[in-house]
Amino acid sequence: MTTTLKPATAAREASHQPGPLALALRQGRLELTQFLRSRESVVFTMGFPIIMILIFAAVFDGEIAPGVSFPQYFITGMIAAGLMTVSFQNLGIWIPIERDRGVLKRYRGTPMPKWVYFAGKVIMVVVVGITETALLIAVSVAVFDLQLPGTAAKWLTFGWVSVLGITACTLCGIAISSLARTARSGSAVVTPVALILQFTSGVFFVFTQLPSWMQQVAALFPLKWMCQGLRSVFLPDTFAGQEPGGSYELGRVALVLAAWCVIGLLLCLGTFRWTTRRDG
């Protein structure tokens, strides 16, 4: 009965607009729903790294160093490349499509805070990234006896390298999405960047066998450092001597990845476009 005495304005105040966390989670759920419902993207995103590692395992059997099999080495690159596919490529291709379709324009017309859109993408990417990595590792353990990290410290390193790496790649993916002017050009922009980085960062080749100038160029970008951080997790400590710096340089890994998070965030905030050029 008392509720009927409330003036209309009070009712307006009292109505519940979700808080920031709830908004982000709702957006994340929506993004995940959309991702999971487009079957091809699920199959390709999840399946690509697994197929790649199976091919590698079939092509290179043998050992790269005493006690270190080729697949044990290349799993690090595949995990890193998989995380990059889920975040950087996925967003760099999808956001231009959403922009072109006017989905972003619609969001801009609502009271949704801008960051909620990014948060939704991050949540989607993290969930898909974790699932995809877990699958990749499970298949690798089953098929070629991948040795899992043996200490809590290594698992911890696995955690922070993945989180920093996927965050940096997500932000860079959102940032690069503004370069594409149309829905179609998204993959044209992103795919070469991703492929070149993968070839030069030690995903497909043993990093130290690459020409040193190429190693130096790759060291400017996050993927090389993600691979290196993951090698410290999956390869024995004795292997550290074979790294270009003579050790896994975890401090530097953290620093470069964090720097790319900051650069990516600034690029996102500074250059993100909600509408296409023809929207005036």
Next chain:
Amino acid sequence: MENELAIVARGLRKAYGENTAVAEVDLEVRRGEVFALLGPNGAGKTTTVEILEGYRRRDAGEVSVLGSDPATPAANWRNRIGIVLQGVGEFDELSVSEVVHHFAGFYADADDPEKVIARVGLAGKSRARTHTLSGGQKRRLDVALGIIGRPELLFLDEPTTGFDPEARREFWQLIRDLAAAGTTIVLTTHYLDEAEALADRVGVIASGRLIEVAAPEHLGNRQQAHATVSWRTPEGLTESAESATPTELVTELAARFGGEVPGLTVTRPTLEDIYLQMIGHR
């Protein structure tokens, strides 16, 4: 001011390179009013409306929409306006119900999503994926998303394009209901009957200039316009005359024919005639 006028624009200008899309537009929309913008393709309707919505930057002029400059709106501003854009694509892989529920979550005082879906006539399509909707059904979804936040001010850019006649009538009723509940409505349209049926005032825009703003019945001095009286002569020919005083002419004709005037019609220019004349002069 804030209380009487929902929109005030003065000297609005926007050019794309050499092409002036909007030139010196002055516009006032009162609270609670239904205002229609009419104009041919490329006249500048969308550009004007999207400046008011905060999507496009103006080159010059002053604008106040619900007391805010749309380029730098107050925090709560987007909660108070609803937007139906002219051409906008669908969401991927989501159902009507999911999209409307999701958007309801963005607003402080959203309407009941199921109610809104029913209101725009999509109740039967609630679970359908948005990309499977027909053109007119997609447009209804756009309208649903425009009104889900219970806006004080609703913009609709050619909302009924693609509607079948029945849907258009239903939509008109929806607009009337919203207006009756106090919503200020700005809509653009190419349909003169729509402007006439809905709008309290109509603005005619051509080549970026607002050439007239008036109630539909007063547009282009329609009421003062001469009526055309036509009738059939005893020889079977149709004759007609323009007259400022048609009643007098008809009385005279009645006397001449000794009662019933064969084939008598008295017409005034339709809104369409007036409108075509207005934009034809550009």
